[in-house]
Amino acid sequence: MMTRPTVRRRLLSIALAAALAGPAYAQNYEPFEVADIRVEGLQRISAGTVFTYLPVERGDTLDRGRSGDAIRALFRTGFFSDVSLERQGDILVVVVTERPAINSITLSGNKDIKTDDLMAGLRSIGLAEGETYNPLNLDRITQELIRQYNNRGKYNVSILPSVSNLDRNRVDITIVVEEGKAARIRDINIVGNETYLEEDLRQSWESDTSNWLSWYRRDDQYSREKLSGDLEKLSNYYLDRGYVDFNVESTQVAISPDKRDIFVTANIAEGEVYTIGDVKVSGDTILPVEEMEKLLFVAEGATFSRARVELSTDAMIAVLGNIGYAFAQVNPVPDIDRENRVVGLNFFVEPGPRVQVRRIVFKGNTGTADEVLRREMRQFEGAWFSQAAVDRSKVRLQRLGFFEEIDIETPEVAGTPDMVDVVVNVKERNSGQFTFGLGYQQTYGLITSLQLVQNNFLGTGNRVAIAVQNNSFSKQYSLGYTDPYFTDSGVSLGYNLSYSDYSYSRQDANLAQYNNAVASAEALVGLPLTETDSIQFSVGIDRNAITTQDGFTPEPLIQYLVSTLGDRQRFPQFHIDDDQDPETPADNDDDDPSTTDPLQSGGSRKWNVNAWRLQTGWVRDSRNDFLLPTRGSYHRISAEFVLPGSDLEYYKLGYNFEHYMPLTNWLVMKFGAEIGFGDSYGDTSKALCQSFDTEGDIITTTTNCGLPFFRNYYAGGPNSIRGFEVNTVGPTYQFTSDGFRQPIGGSFKTAGTIEFYFPTLFDSRGTRLSTFIDYGNVYNGFDDWEAKTLRISTGVALQWESPMGPIQISYALPIQRERSDQIERLQFTFGGSF
Structure with missing residues (x-):
């Protein structure tokens, strides 16, 4: 009597024999010589592809063994779900059933990992649009995506693939991802550290337990790659302090049952501190050994430091690389004496070919x-x-x-x-920009401005700029062209033409009230001195047509023009009825051109100010990027002189400074400063002007006339001291009639900023958030400067190189101000690109 296992084995053997007998029977023909080969069942794949993989050719003798080899060879291609061989006379017929082609792959629900990154992972396992679909790959898809999400600490991820059959033997694959929440690091424990505190060891780690900055840094989200990097930093920490035998003996990562919390434990062995023994440089050093030894950052008797060893290696490689040895290698060969805890170092140089x-x-x-x-x-x-x-x-x-x-x-x-x-x-990137300004004021209506700048005109690298502003109180037009390589040596040449007409108004962009029509033309030349230094010169001519109006233009401005250029006749002129008799006939009033009544002058006066202007400047620019620098400095010293013989003679001196310094891999600090000073000279400085206080009252003393008021400095606004209205920081003039306070600017300006950029907050390279402190003020001269009068504000700003152009938004809170200051906390500028 057979037992139950014996019966089961017999049945299994019979089934296996039957399964193997089927295909064997189908190919159970006598060996024959193949006269021709025909392929049936092809839809997408060409017959040539089949012949490439088929190990049988015309004239070959086909027997049962070679038939099996042929079928296995075609199955291994992965193109077919079924393969059989048939004989028709001396013709071999290969009958195949193709696997479907992948028409499309659709991913949905993935937020933490970009679709392009996930698609790259799928392509690595042979799953892509146009490829042959293999049902076995569905499980590989799931495992690959789960692996990518697990590496980012998401253990609750769910991957649901589905397949839809289409006509012409095609399929659509849809993958629905439910990411879930990333597991958070609940605890990190380092065991075995006797010399250093755990908080010191983990100071540079990217992994951390939840803290108040985790929302931004995401350091509490577990990642296998991130933890591996942190353990490497831990090893470097000890090796840089001489612990040559340091070792991370084991690492345990435990996850809570709900897969939400991660517990990390690292067991370490510190070892002993080693010092450096004999240090030498050998091999084909190319340069004298003495010069290579000067590049070493290690010395005999010092505590061993792997960082210093690497610095020494990099320094020698850099020197050799700069003289043509692009593939130079420097291998530090250690000689470890564990008994005396000394490490000897031999830096072996292999320069390779000069390239x-x-x-x-x-x-x-x-x-x-x-x-x-x-x-x-x-x-x-x-x-x-x-x-x-x-x-x-x-x-x-x-x-x-x-x-x-x-x-x-x-x-x-x-x-x-x-x-x-x-x-x-x-x-x-889009090298053209347009800056569009749009605003509204109750008194003046819609304010529009447009600036078009093409920094790479027609791909030549030349700069063309056109600016237009038109509203109810001002008009501005300008055209500029610059060729940065007018000569092959880098001499630049440019031209600027501009015209502006500002109508006097009580709130004309917070500038003093007067009408100023300015036409100017200038030519510019730039000369490069070094890789970072250049000097610039420009010569131009200006014509200012300034119109003042009594009672509206601040009195100090009118008195400046009278003192330096002399008075001008008031206009318009009109007749008045001077008999004071209301019964006077209508044919004898102001509107009668034949009247004999005397003329009365109006309250407007006009001065034309012509100037020949010479400007020069020195620039040192070592910033690493044009748009969003993260390191380097910018210095500019400028001087502007209005030449003798002009209607007014004056000069302006300025200094601008920026310095960018990365503090960490996610934080950049910027220092900025601006100083400007101007004054008159020659006949203009000899003229005496009346002095006025901030209330608009005349001070009895007179002073030498200084910088013309239409060339004064102003501060405040998005590009100066944020949180204060544009141009409102500095000297003002108060009208006695209604108490209105009008900014009039000054001859001395100091301003600056300290800003911290967080450039990695967003994935976009052109976007960064910052926090800042702005400070500054404008004065009538050096003597008026006092630290306590500086205006200070702090706030946050967003800089975004959007697809439509640069956008800057800031929100600032003044922390040092005067009661009369005009505050504007939210400010923004918008530009477009093309």
């Missing part, structure tokens, strides 16, 4: 001419390769402002180990 640059290739510059990029390159074709020149070239390209991304590769020329190509990959 020349064969060709410089630009890719991605569809709208910018190669010449515009090539003239910024400091690495040249046919010259020895220099890493410093390549790095400098990248910085210069970034500072053009034409590109969002710049990546430089140096691939080796195939078959020529001593030559490389320099491949510059760029992603162009």
Whole structure:
């Protein structure tokens, strides 16, 4: 009697034999010589593809063994769900059933990981549009996506793939992702640290338990890659302090049953502190050994530090790379004496071949001419390769402002180990901008302005700017053109033409009330001195037609013109009825041109001020980026002189400063300062002007006339001291009639800012949030400056390089102000790009 397991085994054997006998029977024909091969069942795949993989050709003898090999070979391609061989006479018929093609892959519900990143993971396992669909890949899809989300600390993720059959043997794949919430790090524990506190060891870690900044830094979200990097930092911390035998013995990561909390424990062994023994440089050093030894950051007797060893290695590689040895290697070979806890170091130099640059290739510059990029390159074709020149070239390209991304590769020329190509990959940005201003005031109605700037005109790198502003109280028109490479040596040449007409009004952009029609023209020349330094010169002519109105224009402004240029006749002139008799006939009144009544002058006066202007300036710019710098400095010293023989003689001096310094990988600090001073000279300075106090009253003493009021400095607004209305910070004049206080500017300006940028808050490179402190004021001269009079504000700002153009929004709170100051907490500027 057979037992139940025996019966089960017999049945299994019979079933397996039957399964194997089927295909064997189907191919159970006598061996024959193949005269021809025909393929049936193909829809998308060509017969040539089948013949490529089929291990049988015409003239071959096909037997049972070769039939099995042929079927297995075609199955291995993954193109077919079924394969069989049939014989028709001496013709071999290959009958196949194709697997469907993937028509589309749709992802939904993924927020934490971009669709492009997920698609890249699917492509890595052979799942992409146009590829052959294999049902077995559905499970691989699920596992791959779960793996990507688990690496980001999301353990509650749900992946639901589905397949829809289409005509022509195609399928659509839909993948629905339910990400869930990321597991939070509840506790991190380092065991075995005897020398250093845990808070010191974890100071630079990206992983942390929940804290008040976690909403921004996301440091409490567990990630396997992030933890691996933190453990590497832990190892570096000890190795930089001489603990050569330091080791992370084990790491335990525990997850709570609800998959919401993570507990991390790292067990470490510190070991002992090692010092540095004998240090030498060997190998083919190219340069004298003494020069290479000067690049070492380690010395005998000092505590061992891997960071200093790496700095020494990098310094020697950099020096060799700058003289053409692009593939130089420096290998520090340690000699560890564990008994005496001493590490000897031998820096072995392998320079490799000296490399020349064969060709410089630009890719991605569809709208910018190669010449515009090539003239910024400091690495040249046919010259020895220099890493410093390549790095400098990248910085210069970034500072053009034409590109969002710049990546430089140096691939080796195939078959020529001593030559490389320099491949510059760029992603162009919209180099044209329009700035559009729109506002409304109850008194003056709609205010509009438009500025068009093309920094890369027709791809030539030349700059063209057109500005138009038109509203009820002002008109401005300007045209500018600059060729930054007028000569091959980098001399720039530019021209500017402008006309503006400001009508006097009580609130004319918070500027003093007078009408000023200005026409000007100038020519500019720039000369490069070094990679970061240049000087600029310009010569121009201005004509100011200034019209004042008694009772509306602040009296100090009128008195300045009278004192320096002399008085002007008032206009308009009109007749008056001076007999004071209301019975006077109508034919003898003000409107009768034949009247003999005397003339009465109006309250307007007009002065024409002509000036020949010479400007010069020195600029040092070491910032690493045109749009959003993160390191480097900007200095500008400028001087403007109105030449002798002009109607008014004066000068202005200025200094602007910016410095960017990265504090961490997610925080950048900026210091900014601006100082400006102006005064008159020559005959203008000899004239005596009346002094007025801030209430509008005349001070009995007179002073030498200084800087013309129409060239005064102003402060306040989005580009100066945020939180205060535009141009309202500084000297004012109060009208006695109604107490209205009008800003009139001053001859001395001090302003500055301290700003902290958070550039990694958003994924977009052109977006960053900042917090700032602005300060400054405008004075009538040096003697009026007092620290307690500085206006100070603090707030937050958002800078966004949107698809439509740059947008800046700030919200500021004044923390040092006067009661009479005009406050505007929310301010913004908007521009568009094309």
